[in-house]
Amino acid sequence: MEPGDRCLGIVEVDLYAPGLNFIFGEADISSGVAIISLFRLRQEGYDLPKDEGLFQDRAIKEAVHELGHTYxxxxCHDVKCVSFSNSLADTDIKGVSFCPKCQ
Ligand SMILES: [Zn+2]
Ligand SMILES: [Zn+2]
Structure with missing residues (x-):
């Protein structure tokens, strides 16, 4: 990678971190590397009808969120900011962009 480059891994497997029951993703600020898991982003995983658009929205939001950490x-405390999030419900509420403060 060149200085300033970012690398995002996208995996299908469920991800965990110490002390957490699962994670949607994680970022390493010093190396500029981040990862997201698609495992918990599909409606089918919650016995709900498939929704490809919603799945893609969630994946984009989580990708932008983790890349934000690398910067x-x-x-963020703004529920509409892509840097906000703890649950899948949060992911669905927030937007795909950063709030003015995070931008
Ligand atoms: Zn985060
Ligand atoms: Zn923000």
């Missing part, structure tokens, strides 16, 4: 952004 030293921490979690």
């Amino acid at each position: 030293h952004l921490s979690h």
Whole structure:
């Protein structure tokens, strides 16, 4: 990678971190590398009808969220900001963009 480059891994398997029952993704700020899992983003995983558009929205939001961490952004309190999130419900509420403060 060149200086300033970012690398995002996208995996199908469920991801975990110490002390958490699962994670949607994680980022390493110093290396500029992030990862997201698609495992918990599909409606079918919750016995709900398939929704490809919703799945893609969630994947984009989680990708932008983790890449934001590689630019030293921490979690935001603005529920519409892509840097906000703890649950899948949060992911569905928030937008795909950063709030003015995070931008
Ligand atoms: Zn985060
Ligand atoms: Zn924000």
